[in-house]
Structure formats: structure tokens, C-alpha cells
Amino acid sequence: MKDERKYKGKHVTKSDNSPTQLKVLIVDDVEVIRMTHKMLLDRVGIKDHVAVENGKEAVELHNNGQSFDLILMDKDMPVMNGIELRKH
Numbered sequence: 001m002k003d004e005r006k007y008k009g010k011h012v013t014k015s016d017n018s019p020t021q022l023k024v025l026i027v028d029d030v031e032v033i034r035m036t037h038k039m040l041l042d043r044v045g046i047k048d049h050v051a052v053e054n055g056k057e058a059v060e061l062h063n064n065g066q067s068f069d070l071i072l073m074d075k076d077m078p079v080m081n082g083i084e085l086r087k088h
Helices: 031-043 055-063
Strands: 002-007 010-015 020-027 046-052 070-073
Touching: 020 031, 020 055, 031 046, 046 055, 055 070
Parallel strands: 020 046, 020 070
Antiparallel strands: 002 010
16 A cells, blocks of 8 residues: 655655565674664664674675665764775
């Protein structure tokens, strides 16, 4: 069943039964934040997500051939933060 709503003059169509097919990487050193991101992603229908604790682990995932549609990353972390990761 589709639900059409107007949002700022534009029609937005949402299908209630179709999960979003995005792969998301969560990078944060705080477990509660990682869990919160996972919960919010699940709530909007994004089931394919991976969480790591620092940028170095994110780089290792990438070097091992994994790719992601969206990366949610803390800019202040130990080991390698989001700013340092941009250089890799």
C-alpha cells in the first residue's frame, strides 16, 4: 500500500512494505551511539548495517572489498577519526 503525502509542495511516496536496500557502515567508539544508529536504521527499514569502533576498522573493511551506500561516522574517535579517514 502506498502512502502519498505533500511535503513542502512536493509529493512524497512511501511504500510501507518495502525495506530500503541500503548498506550502511556505522563508525563510532561509543557503544550506545552505535546501538542508537542501528535502532533508528531498523526503524526506517534499513536492515543491512555494520558497526565498527574506529576509522581504522572502517578502512580495513574497505580494503577487504566491502562497500557501503552510507557511512555514519563520528569525527572524534581514538585510533583513527573521521577527519583522518578522509585522507585514506
